[in-house]
Amino acid sequence: xxxxxxxxxxxxxxxxxxxxxxxxxxxxxxxxxxxxxxxxxxxxxxxxxxxxxxxxxxxxxxxxxxxxxxxxxxxxxxxxxxxxxxxxxxxxxxxxxxxxxxxxxxxxxxxxxxxxxxxxxxxxxxxxxxxxxxxxxxxxxxxxxxxxxxxx
Numbered sequence: 459x460x461x462x463x464x465x466x467x468x469x470x471x472x473x474x475x476x477x478x479x480x481x482x483x484x485x486x487x488x489x490x491x492x493x494x495x496x497x498x499x500x501x502x503x504x505x506x507x508x509x510x511x512x513x514x515x516x517x518x519x520x521x522x523x524x525x526x527x528x529x530x531x532x533x534x535x536x537x538x539x540x541x542x543x544x545x546x547x548x549x550x551x552x553x554x555x556x557x558x559x560x561x562x563x564x565x566x567x568x569x570x571x572x573x574x575x576x577x578x579x580x581x582x583x584x585x586x587x588x589x590x591x592x593x594x595x596x597x598x599x600x601x602x603x604x605x606x607x608x609x610x
Contacts, residue, residue: 533562
């Protein structure tokens with residue numbers, strides 16, 4: 459019985475050390491960490507040429523605190539970013555990219571949200587600076603040929 463209690467104590471002590479390290483990493487003041495962000499975005503992988511894609515941004519900010527959400531978007535064939543006001547549907551902001559309307563081989567975009575207390579942007583880098591997404595539109599046939607060669 460004494461061995462079981464000692465084993466249980468050692469397991470509990472080790473798990474406390476591990477969880478303490480993880481908690482310290484999450485509580486870091488680094489603005490690029492996931493916990494410190496208020497807007498979340500995962501770029502679609504891959505982005506195929508000639509296909510419609512949704513660019514989604516999600517927030518945990520209460521809907522009544524959000525004033526507006528805008529996507530700033532351009533392709534390599536456009537000279538400047540264009541602003542698109544997006545509708546807030548329970549914290550989801552969605553822009554649908556259509557290559558027939560906006561032709562190009564590269565997409566560059568970022569999202570800005572105005573709230574009653576300030577502004578938020580996504581995506582941000584580890585310094586808290588706005589870092590627009592820049593994605594290449596790939597040929598789906600070539601992509602899947604490459605994936606089959608890599609056995610994926």
